[in-house]
Amino acid sequence: MEKAMVVLGTHDLSRVEKTVKYIDKIFKHPSYKSDTRENNIMLLKLGGKDNWHFKGQPIQLPTSEKIINDKCSVAGWGFTESNKHTVNDLRVVDVCIINQDVCKKESSGLPANVICADKGLCKGDLGGPLVCNGTAVGVASFYKNEVCDGPNVYTDISKSLTWINKVLKK
Template sequence: MNKQVKIFPSLRVILVALWCAMGQLLVSEIIDGEKAPENSMLYMASLQSKGGHVCGGFLISEDFVMTAAHCQVNLTRVVLGTHNIKNVDEGKIRYIEKMYKHESYQNVGTGKDIMLLKVTELNNKLQTIPLPRSEIHLGDNTKCYVAGWGFIKTGGGVVNELRVVDVSVINPRVCREMWGGVPDNVICAGGYKTKKGFCQGDSGGPLVCDGTAVGIVSFNWEKNCNYPDKPNVYTDVSKYLPWIKTILKRTKRSE
């Protein structure tokens, strides 16, 4: 969108939703990153269909994986506790028992892009990552990182080995201006004044700041991984803590 065009505030979220509907907002990949060190980030999850890797996710408890709501596309299984998703033994495969998509989710342009997956019982203890304990407000330029198995170049394909890249948090006002409006309860980081960020294939993965999963990869701009001035957008996990706790408690009561 031409930055010279003025957009009335009341139309901003509507326009973001329309871009989504037209296929302009797409799922994502790691750009300008590097292979993750072995035995690190073993909380990372590869959400798969019969055709292979679809989205990322992250293990938050012994039987729950967090991801993006827009990743609900023919998912059949989750691979946990490995960096290389090409050769996976049965011990690292978990099957999805139930999906809990946020009830108000419509599309990435209107926000609430968050989902919990209840997976089959784990026979071995795997690494989890903590969530924020209360609502957070990240400062401008806070250093974080995002990881996944997505593309490493425009028009590429998913990779077998986990990759990671560091990104900096972008001021919310700047993010809104660059997009012409964004959904409520999001964090912007990477993809603006830098080549670092995500693109196709990493949706649902975590934005990690100081060892805590604070965001969920939601959307970027088109299929362009060369990064025009459109910040990468993540769901702000801390804004959904009551919803998350309700799902986890409801599941325990039903067992």
């Protein structure tokens, strides 16, 4: 079986030879519920002791829980429209955070501990970051009715900080 891998520090998927890292271990959130997508977050331990050739700056994690009212952005290589195709160049789009009550009306069965945005996700983007003011505040979890027209739902990273810090200390 082929080992799973991630790509770091590139904007172009056609040029990833030095940026591929294999995943050594997966840490799934202990309270993850696949049926509701609650706590839909995991950490990956990457392998390799060689130089990473990472030219970018890591995205910072939040240090505490806070209400987000900022303009944010999402990035990914997923589909650009429903039923279309993926892209090789990383796409970034600005998004606006949606009030939870509005989001609940649009997405029935909304799990706890999520942030909603108006757009930005499509097939192939799940697991990517929701970034506000240089901080990763969410992880792309799902989008309405599996079509790419919002609202989009992100797992709120700040609600998992205790678990994240516990895993990082190991």
